[in-house]
Amino acid sequence: MEAANQARVDVAEARMKGEIGAKLREGQTLQNAAKIDAETKIISTQRQGDGKKEEIKVRTEVKVYENEKEAEVAEANSELAKKKAGWAKEAQVAEVEANKAVAFREAELQREVEQMNALTQTEKLKAEFLSKASVEYETKVQEANWELYKKQKAAEAYLYEKEKEAAAQKAGAEAAFYGRKQIVDGELYAKKKEAEGLIAVAEAQGTYIRTLLEALGGNYGALRDYLMISGGMYQEIAKINAEAVRGLQPKISIWTTSGEQESGAGAMKEVAGVYKMLPPLFHTVQEQTGMLPPTWMAKLPNHHN
Numbered sequence: 193m194e195a196a197n198q199a200r201v202d203v204a205e206a207r208m209k210g211e212i213g214a215k216l217r218e219g220q221t222l223q224n225a226a227k228i229d230a231e232t233k234i235i236s237t238q239r240q241g242d243g244k245k246e247e248i249k250v251r252t253e254v255k256v257y258e259n260e261k262e263a264e265v266a267e268a269n270s271e272l273a274k275k276k277a278g279w280a281k282e283a284q285v286a287e288v289e290a291n292k293a294v295a296f297r298e299a300e301l302q303r304e305v306e307q308m309n310a311l312t313q314t315e316k317l318k319a320e321f322l323s324k325a326s327v328e329y330e331t332k333v334q335e336a337n338w339e340l341y342k343k344q345k346a347a348e349a350y351l352y353e354k355e356k357e358a359a360a361q362k363a364g365a366e367a368a369f370y371g372r373k374q375i376v377d378g379e380l381y382a383k384k385k386e387a388e389g390l391i392a393v394a395e396a397q398g399t400y401i402r403t404l405l406e407a408l409g410g411n412y413g414a415l416r417d418y419l420m421i422s423g424g425m426y427q428e429i430a431k432i433n434a435e436a437v438r439g440l441q442p443k444i445s446i447w448t449t450s451g452e453q454e455s456g457a458g459a460m461k462e463v464a465g466v467y468k469m470l471p472p473l474f475h476t477v478q479e480q481t482g483m484l485p486p487t488w489m490a491k492l493p494n495h496h497n
Contacts, residue, residue, distance in 0.1 A: 430476055 401415070408414040419425075478484055 404418065405412070405415050408418070
């Protein structure tokens with residue numbers, strides 16, 4: 193029983209599997225058919241589009257080719273028209289040039305004829321007036337030669353006078369130059385001697401100052417004071433101060449040496465006179481300016497004691 197049942201079960205399962213497999217195969221067949229139909233339609237549509245594209249492309253290329261050919265034809269027609277116009281222009285220019293050449297040649301021939309006529313007339317006139325012109329020419333030549341001769345002689349005389357005047361002016365200029373040169377040489381010699389004298393004086397003064405400086409032991413202050421005294425500087429200061437205080441009744445000290453016994457004579461007397469003059473001079477300068485004489489020369493007495 194179990195085996196029969198199992199057999200029935202197996203048969204049922206087999207039948208069910210067979211039916212399912214049949215359905216599956218039928219469905220797959222339908223699916224494949226639908227897929228193939230769809231792909232067929234797509235491919236057909238693509239083929240139709242490609243065909244239309246190719247058709248449009250061919251039409252476009254044909255149209256472009258037609259336009260290019262039409263443009264080439266138009267260009268050829270234009271070139272032909274230009275060439276025809278150029279040929280016509282050249283023909284007209286050639287015709288005008290030919291007419292001008294004919295007219296120019298006619299004018300040349302006419303001018304040659306007129307020149308021949310003028311030459312003939314000139315020769316005729318020459319033949320008529322040749323003898324008269326020859327006589328007049330000879331006469332004019334003689335007159336011109338005579339005038340030229342007179343002018344040459346006058347020019348030679350004038351040139352001779354000018355040469356004499358130039359020689360005289362040259363001699364005068366040379367004499368004036370020589371005199372001026374002598375004057376300049378004399379002035380130069382005098383200036384040279386004057387410069388030499390100034391140099392000698394400067395050298396003597398330098399020697400004098402150098403000797404004084406050595407005698408004063410190299411004391412520049414003492415040298416300065418001595419030069420101021422010998423140059424009259426203190427006297428000038430006293431004079432200026434006296435003029436400044438005139439009318440103010442200043443106190444003035446007067447020194448005298450009349451009571452002293454004079455001794456010696458000549459140069460020593462003069463030196464003594466100078467030294468006698470110094471004390472009142474220094475005292476006056478000290479009172480008026482406050483300046484004291486150098487210590488190596490003298491000291492003023494104290495009048496306030």
